[in-house]
Amino acid sequence: RKEVEQDPGPFNVPEGATVAFNCTYSNSASQSFFWYRQDCRKEPKLLMSVYSSGNEDGRFTAQLNRASQYISLLIRDSKLSDSATYLCVVNAKTSYDKVIFGPGTSLSVIP
Amino acid sequence: EAQVTQNPRYLITVTGKKLTVTCSQNMNHEYMSWYRQDPGLGLRQIYYSMNVEVTDKGDVPEGYKVSRKEKRNFPLILESPSPNQTSLYFCASGSTGVHEQYFGPGTRLTVT
Numbered sequence: 001r002k003e004v005e006q007d008p009g010p011f012n013v014p015e016g017a018t019v020a021f022n023c024t025y026s027n028s029a030s031q032s033f034f035w036y037r038q039d040c041r042k043e044p045k046l047l048m049s050v051y052s053s054g055n056e057d058g059r060f061t062a063q064l065n066r067a068s069q070y071i072s073l074l075i076r077d078s079k080l081s082d083s084a085t086y087l088c089v090v091n092a093k094t095s096y097d098k099v100i101f102g103p104g105t106s107l108s109v110i111p
Numbered sequence: 112e113a114q115v116t117q118n119p120r121y122l123i124t125v126t127g128k129k130l131t132v133t134c135s136q137n138m139n140h141e142y143m144s145w146y147r148q149d150p151g152l153g154l155r156q157i158y159y160s161m162n163v164e165v166t167d168k169g170d171v172p173e174g175y176k177v178s179r180k181e182k183r184n185f186p187l188i189l190e191s192p193s194p195n196q197t198s199l200y201f202c203a204s205g206s207t208g209v210h211e212q213y214f215g216p217g218t219r220l221t222v223t
Contacts, residue, residue, distance in 0.1 A: 032210055034210065034211075041217075042216070042217075043201055043214035043215060043216055043217055044154070044201070044212075044214050045214070046211045046212065049210065049211075087153070087154070091210065098156070098169070098170075099144065099156050099159070099169075099212075100156075100170075101146070101153050101154035101155070101156075102153060103151065103152065103153035104153055
């Protein structure tokens with residue numbers, strides 16, 4: 001089983017739609033969780049950190065379920081500019097130490 | 112401008128010819144890391160460094176070397192490149208405890 005798994009998609013959604021991505025991780029000792037965004041052939045960029053209590057940043061909401069070992073990302077009112085690959089990232093410790101990236105979920109927002 | 116730079120951006124080389132990909136950051140970050148990205152496999156960590164003179168192996172260190180003699184630089188060395196090292200390479204840096212990583216623009220390496 002891979003340490004971090006994501007549905008690769010692609011997710012093709014119309015503008016204005018709500019879309020959700022899930023990510024599962026296998027290491028129960030994982031302590032830090034993030035969502036990164038990567039545009040085609042570009043470098044990944046941090047979208048948001050994921051906190052135990054869940055957190056929201058504008059149209060984006062991230063949730064963590066430690067018991068089931070998954071994190072989620074919800075995007076509301078999708079924009080064309082949201083088209084990208086979304087990477088789930090898990091750190092095993094509170095410092096960086098071992099960083100595991102998921103394979104990514106591809107999103108295309110269609111006019 | 113705060114940034115991570117990598118050079119070269121594109122490189123085509125032949126099997127066995129030693130090469131170095133440079134990485135430099137101007138944000139005074141303690142943490143630096145190298146990743147490779149391959150289709151279907153995602154980003155995999157090669158090596159990372161928590162500070163000067165401190166380096167450690169990631170998930171796929173075989174065939175690579177790194178050094179961290181200065182805080183700002185973290186070169187990736189391929190002593191004897193092979194075709195299976197053809198990939199897109201990213202360098203990243205971050206402040207310890209903050210966890211956000213800033214990535215360089217990537218180096219596309221082809222080994223024939």
